Amino acid sequence: MIWAFGAVLFWLLAMALNTWLAARHGASRAVQLFIPALFGITLLVLWEGLVRGLAVSPVILPAPSVIAARFAGALPILWTDFVQTILKGALSGYLIGCGAAIVTAIVIDRSPFLQRGLLPVGNFVAALPIVGIAPILVMWFGFDWHSKAAVVVVMVFFPVLVNMVAGLKATDALQRDQMATWSASYGQALVKLRLPAAMPFLFNGLKIATTLALIGAIVAEFFGSPTRGMGFRISTAVGQLDLPLVWAEIAVAALAGSAFYGAVALIERGVTFWHPSQRGRS
Amino acid sequence: MRSVLPILTVLAAILVVWYGAAVWLNSAWAYDQAAREGRELTLVDVVNGTMAQERPVLPVPHQVAKGLWDGVAGQKITSKRSLVWHGWVTLSATLLGFAIGTGLGIALAVGIVHNKAMDLSVMPWAIASQTIPILAIAPMVIVVLASLGVTGLLPKAVISAYLSFFPVLVGMVKGLRAPDGMQLDLLKTYNASSAATFWKLRLPASMPYLFASLKVGIAASLVGAIVGELPAGATAGLGARLLSGSYYGQTVQIWAALFAAATLAAVLVMVVGLIERVTLKRMGMAR
Amino acid sequence: ADDVKLQLKWVTQAQFAGYYVALEKGFYEAEDLNVTILPGGPDIAPPQVMAGGGADVMVDWLPSALAAREKGLPIVNIAQPFKSSGMMLTCLKETGVSTPADLKGKTLGVWFGGNEYPFLSWMNTLGLKTDGTDVTVLKQGFNVDPLLQKQAACISTMTYNEYWQVIDAGIKPEELVTFKYEDQGVATLEDGLYVLEANLADPAFEDKMVRFVRASMKGWKYAEANPDEAAMIVLDNDETGAQTETHQKRMMGEVAKLTAGSNGTLDPVDFDRTVKTLMGGGSDPVISAEPVGAWTHQITDKALN
Amino acid sequence: MMKDLSSMAAPVIEAQGVGLTFETNDGPVHALKDVNLTIGRGDFVSFIGPSGCGKTTFLRAIAALEHPTEGRLTVNGMTPDKARQARAYGYVFQAAGLYPWRTIAGNVKLPLEIMGFSRAEQEERVQKVLSLVDLEGFGKKFPWQLSGGMQQRASIARALAFDADILLMDEPFGALDEIVRDRLNEELLKLWARTGKTIGFVTHSIPEAVYLSTRIVVMSPRPGRITDVIESTLPRERPLDIRDTPEFIAIAHRVREGLRAGHSYD
């Protein structure tokens, strides 16, 4: 019990500190890194404290310290799985899926007919639950990372397509009128106006797609895989009640996912520096 | 209504590709079977053979349609074989989860926009939370909640909420920050309270963003409810149908359940879209 | 009546017919028990459910139960309705497999999650490495597609379930080669009843389990004697509506062969053989030490005598 | 400075050595430098100067929308922030900035809702100010259905709907034709005479500045600073044809000279 109370106390103190810091020194770069870090540490302390304090069975929820120890002990396994699932499955699927979506958006952009036809059907396909698609794609593309990449392609394609199509329409009337008075060709208006104006929307889609890509690659491994990969490890480790290993893999997923998201957000900041949402925080 | 013809065209194109792919993918099995029985196959035999397999690699559209029809109209809707019954089970968890997720997403967004500490600390962790493979922790969520005495609809709804809160959060944060500098400056000169700024400026300005993310959110809710059904004992619901179809290699059943789920999602998204149009029209924002 | 929650290892099917028969035929009621049967599935780890208090007793395979014990969840086998193992490796003859020696260089589908150890142990005895040099191992999904699509030369099947799916798909028995783990000497105990060790000390719980095991075995013996009726009872209890009558009737017939030799009492010889198999499983054994106190006759002795 | 003495009686806005620098990607931009100015209660002060000289920036600093990086700026003896909390300001921005989801009437009503006027009074005031800017009958339209000048007038109506002590107007009549502009100039003078508000007014029109103001502040660019403050000797009561008097023309001439001096290429 002392653990639980201690953790809750720590939580309250840390939150108070964070609130104070944000109000006082919110603009400083160090504080902007410190606050989320402290928040994360607080979550971990709370978790550790509650698990210990309430004597939660380790086969239901292991404490962070136990997970960290397992993480350190299983580095080679985690690395193999990371390469298999994230570098091979998720990343290649992400690049293919997003690339195809962008190209498709530009292609159908000229045809309102295709847009009106494709987008509703696309929304329908996007709503197909991954747990239904994954086994089918594993059946089609085999057990190795190719089928995982295929699942990722299916998952990221439509969010990116929808955002890109919306982005290509996002120019305001005045900007379009200017292009019209210069009698810009379709291609010129596309390159000089509509693609730049679409970037904030596109990146919206690309950011959503990062988390989807990870989830897709991992979950697809539940439905058949070689004997490596994060999804493989998670599903087999659950069967062996090796929960610390499960959570170590989850930690890898969360770290890789956040890094992936952060990288895309960084590129976004560079590309759409002019957008009011980016200008506010320079 | 102008969309009917384009949609039909696209659908027709998909059907053609689908039939073609089905013949191509299923023919291997037809040839194998013929070889095992020592028969020769003509092209017509192959095509016919690929259209009526028990466990095709890719069922042809009319097989799926028949599966759907049997599931929807061929049963009493209270029957366990009725897709309407399973759809209803999934829908109820979806709606509850959507309500929880939307509420949580909006509440967090409001907090983030108004509180700098929350802004800095919540967002990175909300993003991290979405990179956790839900299928991996769904069983644990179910077990943990069960050990707390929570069973039935709620655990599924919690998983569904977990998936739907994020799009709502992201969209709402963006929407609540959509007002430009001048719009905010105007209220500053009135010394408007942050409550007034919220109700009179931020909230109305966020409406288009809110609805965009609600559409993503409700589809995510449905996926969450289906995922939640897998470890919940795989008893009833479209998720259970998908999984049991998968155990027994009943491809047609999988595809029928898949289409039922996607149709349900499409209907839900359409309902949100309808509410959106009415709301934006009343706000004068639909041009 | 006393409440008992039973967690199954897999979805509702004739593999668990005894329990459904006992429920429907009123055997549990006669013992003053109010039994709830919770179906399982690939995403459910029954020991975890028990640890979370979601179930009083579970059906599990011994490897998985022993692994849980090592991971700090003390569970104990209280009864063993299945005498023999139904797991086997089923191969397409056309891939050139007819004896275990032919497996070299082939791709094999294996169930993981605790069920891979008999396989690894077997490969160990055959001297085949499973890291891709001698055989390529796939984590097989839940159906027999890898065999039908020729993605694997052999896949794991149960005598009572997946094997028949292969047959139903249109492949003739003579086109298949099967290796039963039972025959290869690496069989492990399947489908036993397990409870938490701590609960056994409670006389009220013990009494409840005694009545439960007694009624369950009555159900099993009834199902063996009336396989078709038992299959129909299972079918009625399947909420997904995915099962078919022919498949369940045939499954019941096969399951009856596996339960046939058991009155519910665990045979320590079988237990020791399982442990030997598990500890011989190559480089990364599921259990590292000889388990102690992982089974008891405390319940069956009272229930069956 | 002598010319500031006249308003020393009741200083409403006091700037002492105010400077304001924006940090941008390619170095700092000095928008204001060493600005000294005192505005008394009931003054009507016009700001005139080449584009980019910091007029908007100074008005924004008064309203606490920007914060000076140097010097001291007080409003009613308190910081601009405090004054804003006391709801001292009515502000007309350089661009109309109407909320697109509110009708014209709804936009004008907005500050009234925020300041807690009764519903009946809201209605009454909205009608009054809309007719003042000649927009009766357009209350139910949405902003994008109006021409540029009409939007600008709606935004003026919005700032006049409530009774702020200090009215800050950034080129409010820039998009209006001469006739409407004359009429609104007259209305503004009447309002000022009636209410005794303190008004800060940015304009590019020299006649407008001379016609309206008690004092005209001439600014020069890069860095923005005050080059001349001209006290108007015109009477408070000003018919439109005062613009043809020699006195008027003399003041206008001095302003034009001041302005010209601020332009590098002259």
Next chain:
Amino acid sequence: MMKDLSSMAAPVIEAQGVGLTFETNDGPVHALKDVNLTIGRGDFVSFIGPSGCGKTTFLRAIAALEHPTEGRLTVNGMTPDKARQARAYGYVFQAAGLYPWRTIAGNVKLPLEIMGFSRAEQEERVQKVLSLVDLEGFGKKFPWQLSGGMQQRASIARALAFDADILLMDEPFGALDEIVRDRLNEELLKLWARTGKTIGFVTHSIPEAVYLSTRIVVMSPRPGRITDVIESTLPRERPLDIRDTPEFIAIAHRVREGLRAGHSYD
């Protein structure tokens, strides 16, 4: 109509009975009605009229950005759409409308890129027009770092960077002070004299209209129609002090009267 005869020689823009109605949710808005006008090659035509009278709409119709619902409108004998494809227009919009992702120089360069000027010529022209509007040194800044008037000047530079036959300008100098405005007026006249462009110019300033134009079109609102077309008798060569001549004042007076007549409340 007699006064149109003068330009009959080479009509560039011809409007015959042009009407334009916007359909809005609460009924149609008649923005233009029965507009007849002929603009000859090399004419400088100003449009003046109360806000909301349809000036912007008419300019947009000439540039094929709106399409008349009635009547006939031709440009160089073809439809406005065809003329646009022939790159006949330079258009300065009422709002600056700079692209936020391009620097000021990049914005000015944009039409040059589109029209396929060589890189060297692009650079040269950008420098020239930026210094024309007094923005040298601001080429590397982004639009949001400039004041309202500076943005407006950048947008003028953009329209002048290439050699369109027809220049359409919608209140281009509205946000500029008198000195800059005078200077740009002079520059515009020089440019016009040098190139013989046909210019359509919307303004709210009567002196500006008189100073610049060969003809002044006075419009009245709801529905927007032409109430008067005034031929300027001023010589083509116009020093700034021509504004003090009796001839100038007489024309200005006539414009003012026409404008006043269009205002209901006079």
